[in-house]
Amino acid sequence: MYSRTEVDHTRLVDEHVPLVKRIAYHLLARLPANVQVDDLIQSGVIGLLEAARHYDPSQGASFETYAGIRIRGAMLDEVRRSDWTPRSVHRNARRISDVIREIEGREGRVASGAEIAQALGVDLEAYHDMLRDAVGCRVLGFDDLCDTDADVDNFLPSQGPTPQESLTRENFRQALADHIDTLPERERLILSLYYDDELNLREIGEVLGVSESRVCQIHGQALVRLRARMSEWVSDGERV
Secondary structure: OOOHHHHHHHHHHHHHHHHHHHHHHHHHOOOOOOOOHHHHHHHHHHHHHHHHHHOOHHHOOOHHHHHHHHHHHHHHHHHHHOOOOOHHHHHHHHHHHHHHHHHHHHHOOOOOHHHHHHHHOOOHHHHHHHHHHHHHOOOOOHHHHHOHHHHHHHHOHHHOOOHHHHHHHHHHHHHHHHHHHOOOHHHHHHHHHHHHOOOOHHHHHHHHOOOHHHHHHHHHHHHHHHHHHOOOOOOOOOOO
């Protein structure tokens, strides 16, 4: 016989399995080809089970919101554990960020792709290839930059953040929002369509009337620009 709590947990899991699949396919669109959707779904189900066990409705968040954070975090953790990204890709991502920071600090305006490529000593096509590698290999990811998993603690009273941690997170979110507002219009739009509306790159390309490859380039440049502007918040370690 199942207890009432066990039945509630089972119901929550059964009802939200489609959420796991939706998040898995959304993440898959920006991960390397060797990442299998079944692996994402498997790790996401583990996140869903954890969410069902720990969910506290009295904290004010809906279960779908809470579970989505847990599921996405479990998937990203699994991807990070199997990170095969060459060190050269990490180095190139840091070089691009450094160049953007230098140009924008010197000129007081947005650095263009052509300027960035010239400062790197490569042509525009090679620069775009570097962006695709960085985004595709998870060197640059909005979820990592935003520290999405940290918000889970807000729903766990026994593990909640200290006042100082809460203030730091709020300052981070405000700084990120401010920097997003200063991005070029098309970069802002693509980030909104991808992260808020959860369209994949192909769908965004159809909305904007450009190729999926071009969306990938703009998306990558937006992320690397944000990384450069958020340098005081982002680690310079091997993975960002």
